[in-house]
Amino acid sequence: MPETVGDYVLQRLRDWGVEEVFGYPGDGINGIVAAFGKADNQPRFVQSRHEEMSAFEAVGYAKFSGAVGVCLATSGPGAIHVLNGLYDAKLDHVPVVAIVGQTARSAMGGHYQQEVDLQALFKDVASDYLVEVNVAEQLPNALDRAFRTAAAHRTPTAVIIPADLQEEEYTPPQHAFKHVPSSPPSSPHPIVMPPEDEIGRAAEVLNAGEKVAILVGQGARNAADEVRQVAETTGAGVAKALLGKDVLSDELPYVTGAIGLLGTRPSYEMMRDCDTLLIVGSNFPYTQFLPEFGQARAVQIDIDGSLIGMRYPTEINLVGEAKRTLTALLPLLQHKEDRSWRETIERNVVDWWQTMEQQAMLDAKPVNPIRVVHELSPRIPEDAIVTADSGSSTNWYARNLKMRGRMRGSLSGTLATMGPGVPYAIGAKFAHPDRPVVALVGDGAMQMNGMAELITIARYQQLWQDPRLVVCVFHNNDLNQVTWELRAMGGVPKFEESQNIPDVSYADFASSLGMTAITVRDPNELGDAWDRVLGADGPAVLDVFCDPEVPPIPPHATFEQIKSTTEALLKGDPNAWHILVQGAKTKAQEFVPSRG
Structure with a gap:
């Protein structure tokens, strides 16, 4: 044939x-x-x-x-x-x-x-x-x-x-006019390096700084060791763009966590106060979360010259692969003897994680969504892959999940589309069938397409050496992120016809597919529930009934955002009093003395 x-x-x-x-x-x-x-x-x-x-x-x-x-x-x-x-x-x-x-x-x-x-x-x-x-x-x-x-x-x-x-018979190209042959498949990986003199100028900028901040994105993933060495040498703290959340472990005391609207207070404060900025492998677009223009001298390293120098007035732009460029830069850096800047960053990080724990343990009706990720964080295997969807649950992935070991994580970082959490997890299982995968998904995204892809998971689970794929559903019957955006950005109350979604038992649907399925309505059951799904011998769904009125308050919440939210509540937002109380309790934890 x-x-x-x-x-x-x-x-x-x-x-x-x-x-x-x-x-x-x-x-x-x-x-x-x-x-x-x-x-x-x-x-x-x-x-x-x-x-x-x-x-x-x-x-x-x-x-x-x-x-x-x-x-x-x-x-x-x-x-x-x-x-x-x-x-x-x-x-x-x-x-x-x-x-x-x-x-x-x-x-x-x-x-x-x-x-x-x-x-x-x-x-x-x-x-x-x-x-x-x-x-x-x-x-x-x-x-x-x-x-x-x-x-x-x-x-x-x-x-x-x-x-x-x-359906036609294949005929290859000939050695003939207007025929274009092709060489055998191969994937060359050229090493792009900036000129030596530019690397030297970058070192001069970093050596002159007294308060160095580093921002890493996904382009720094192959350069984690080198980023750590630069941070140790310069006394810098390291913030992570959301697509670079898995570049460095959150157990490192100078890693301030995510940056931006879904970021942490230590990242915000570090950018607010630094005098020097090094950006590695990130095209983070929100300049309002970077230092004020003119405040910091800046160096950027990126392999794509068309995207470099776009987000901040960087003084030195090094077009090159992150690992090799940092390797060439390191011998030129001077070790900072004064560690007061680093010590300030590390204190802020300790205080932040204590604040996150206090916020997670607040009572809510029925379950505080922050606690869902707080209980997962110490339990998740060190080789796990985590996928997150777009929605209010993304806030808790960004702020509360501690990356460590070989953990990987990603989400739709720039398009921020709803719906990729579960299919990303399927793709991750085919990429690494020997590793556990956890998907953190809101119920809106779950109804959009996640439920259907549970069928795909059930179909292919026997192909994976480690069959664990856990889908955790933040079940609040509300398109919650948009609800909060209406309040904080538009100053309008929740419009229930557009925001409320039908109540569905995700656990029952998963159970009908033969999966392990657990429903949680009591926060004290969360820890045990995570243990069970992470220890299951196959795919599992954790269906957690969450309080939709726990606010995803950014660490830098502006007066205008607070004013707009208050106006929205005064205009007749449903459950306005519960929202005010829950918001006040959550924000107050940033000012409560730590238990340590």
Whole structure:
């Protein structure tokens, strides 16, 4: 039987080392789906419940494996569905290749069923590389360039293959005019380094500083040891952008935690008071959380020269890979003898963690959502992977979960889309089937798509050496983050018709799938519940009924935000008195003397 174009696509994926393709079938990709059957499902076709979930799973796989994620979708609606996941990859700089079907070439332009102008549709999201393959001879170069571009630029790319072409016999490109061959699949990793004189100038800036602050993002992940050495040498504290939460352990006394709206008070205070700033591998966009312009001399290290110097008036911009650049910088740094700045940071960090514990232990109706993560933090295995969704629960992931050991964590950092928490966790399990995974998800995101992907988890659990995948649902029947944004930013009360969501038993649904399922309505049961799901012999759902009126108060809450929230409550917000009491109790913990 001759090799078809669909067969060749899968062979080239195997050549690239692809082990999973996250997708959903449709007649626009029948030729490729048939090839999976002939190839004994190598690479494995991982069937999601929706193409957007396929894209999210590919993003999660890429984030936690470091390899290129691959998703597959049919023409028309299937192609449209993957867009959100691909935009998530684009904005978080994640390498993903989307292979998408298209209507038969003979029908194009005829307003045929499911005919969509896919090149126009993907033009922005796959702007680094987008191609439609119309003859078999295009395939090697098209697929290889898609992978190489995705890896080199850390971005999504897309290859469109019409349905009829997939079923044709594959013929390779020839040594002929207008034929473009391709070299064998490989993933070169060039080391980009800034000039020596620029590194020397950066050292001069850091050596001159008396109060050095470091901000790390996901681009510093391979340079954790070097960041620690720079911090030790300069006496700096280290704040973490949310996508870089897993770069350094929160057990280090000078790590101030997350920065920004979901950040910590020590990070806010360190940026407020520093005189020198080193940014490593971060494109953190919220300049209001960085030092005042003119307050601090700044150095930035980033591998992408197009993104450097965008967020703060940095004096020295070093375009280079973080690990090698810091390695070259370290011998030029002078050891700071005066450690008073570092000691101030470390005291602030100790006080903050005590405050977090006090806030977590406050009574609420029925469960304080802060306590959910507070009880998880000391129990979670040191090799666990944590995924977080977008919502008020993200606040507690950002502030209350202590990273340590080999823990990894991520979320939709820049797009901040709802819904990736559970599919990210699935992607993480395929990337690391021998490690436990925990997804922290609000009930809004769970109803949006997380419940359906529990079916996917149940289907594939037998493939994972460590079958533990825990989905913790913050169950408050409220689209809570938006509710608080209405109050704090808009000064308007909660509009229940848009904000309340139906009450659903997530535990009952999980139980119907054969999963371990626990419902918690009493905060004193939380610790034992976490022990049980983390010790389960398979996937589990922890359904925690949380108080929606525990406010996600930022550590730097402005007068305008407090004023807007108060005005919203006075305008007739439901449960206004309970909100005021809960908010006052929570904020007051920042001023209560620590028990230590």
